[in-house]
Amino acid sequence: MSAALELRDLRKAFGRTEIIRGASLVVNAGERVAIIGPNGAGKSTLFNLISGRFGLSSGDILLGGRSIAGLTPFEINRRGLARSFQVSNLFTRLSVFENIRCALLWSQGHKYAFWKFLADLTATNERAEEVLRMIKLERRRDVLAMNLTYAEQRALEIGITIAGNPEVILLDEPTAGMSKSETARFVELIREVTVGKTLLTVEHDMGVVFGLADKIAVLVYGEVIAFDVPAAVRANPRVQEAYLGSVLAAQQAAEAGH
């Protein structure tokens, strides 16, 4: 198995404050990895570095063996990496269908074409309908994105991310703000739409983390202090001490209280 995504000693400083302090990680193709860590550990910053939103201070990022350090977000996306956002980031005045179609135009090779009609792009339109069915929004096809419910917006956010059929998918807190029952359904949806893909997700809900991930990376103060299968991470004393102990204890206490 080759590495789908490799982080080599990543560093990122804002001014004199170093947020990411030598993070390294090797994610194999097809793996689902959850990144956990306390608030301010740099999880979102890590995603912003990988997706090209921020530039690196030092280190290297390899996507399928090729360096993507220093590339713009759209160049990285064209190489097969897509991300979602913690706060839904949609094309608010376009319909659900148009949101999805925009998201897959480039991957379908249409680039900046102004000499062909969207209506004639059969393969593109079929793929857009397929994605709509995958995220279960086919009945909301012609609704403007800004008129969707919160859960529907979260689903569309995932739809935009996976539409272009990327090999590596980064999901930034996909279930944030959802109720328990919504979360369970949503985890199932994420599982379905990312079959066969490499998935990285930032998540706070430990139920989601242990339900979804093949491996867990623990990020504390800008460093990956553990990266292993869930059972091993749970048992890791360093993780217990730094983060997981308190979270699990809190969760167990909450469950015991019910």
Next chain:
Amino acid sequence: MSSIQQSLRSRRLGRPLVWGGYALLLAVAPLVFKSGLSLTMLSQMGVAVIACLAFNMLLGQGGMLSFGHAVYSGLGSFFAIHALNYVSAGKLALPVSLIPLVGGLAGMVFAALLGYVTTKKAGTPFAMITLGVGELVAAMALMFPGFFGGEGGISGNRVVGKPVWGISFGPQVQLYYLIAIYAFVCTAAMFAFTRTPLGRMLNAVRDNPERVEFIGYSTQRVRYLSFIASGFFMGIAGGLGALNFEIVTSEVVGAARSGAYLLFTFLGGAGFFFGPIIGAVLLVLANVLLSELTLAWLLYLGLIFMFMVMYAPGGFASLIMMNLRLAAFGQLRRLWTSYLALGGLAAVMLVSAGAMIEMVYHLQLNQALGPKLTFMGAGLDAKTPDSWFGAAFLLATAVALFELTRRHFVRQWDTIQGEIEHEIKAREAEE
């Protein structure tokens, strides 16, 4: 399901109907409005339609507010008039009917040059750079009299060579039909643009430029290519304008012209494709008729603009579309009394404010003629308190009544909208 199929069917039928109607309107207009003045105005309207639609490619569809778009129509005008003069001198073999394309090419080339800088930024920086570029070109127009003709401008003669099939473009009506054909083709082309991958990504850039970067597109490239397309159509409008007036002066690249495009595109309605067409018609009506009627026409225009921004920020197009929606649900007749009252009171406000504005203008500019003037058939005396008191009283009453009626209307409107939403939900549930 059935209602969706119905709306699909009506759309398939509706589109050729709308385009057919547009073509018919362009063809029949000079047969209805035959006078010399109306022919001139119709020609100018055709030119303005292209310019406002091209301007709205950026404003409405791309969220780019350009303060200097007359640069591209204006440079198109200058290149077209020079090309016309080359044709006249026998140095260039080109039918007059294709001269506007020279303007379009010039607009496109300059949009490619200047737009490269402009479209590096979006939002407020974009607007500021376009303002700067506009001032730059306007200043240059006065610095190079060889090309721009200085104060007097460059003139030409569109009647060149032998007439082909009796068409010499001498009579205004022949030129009108040339403009009408260009207007129709350009409108169709710009509408088609909105249905292409680039056109749709331009909407995406307007809505959320950040996300566009994460789905494989460079927002800068989308803006740049759209800017060039817009420049092309602006240039065509400029070229047609040059043929229409047969003289091009430096004011065609000026800030006032850029401002007019912005103001009337907004008044017409930037949110809908056809909005700028309404705006273009209003632009010519204001520039030609209103300016004949009163010296204070820019002041009235400013008042109307403010009024629209406050109460109908979507422009006339959105007013039309909102009421069509009401009509589709059979609710329009519940509002006609309110519309009548609002319209009547707005007219009274305009007339009473107009009376005072005209008195001020009369005192300032026509003092030699004495204090008496007639305004809309009524004799006013700008030096007596009676006229002032009467006008002020009328205005105050109309404003108060308008505000009361408006509040009532807003409540009524919200109720009806709620009912329509309810009905849509009920229909969806039935499916």
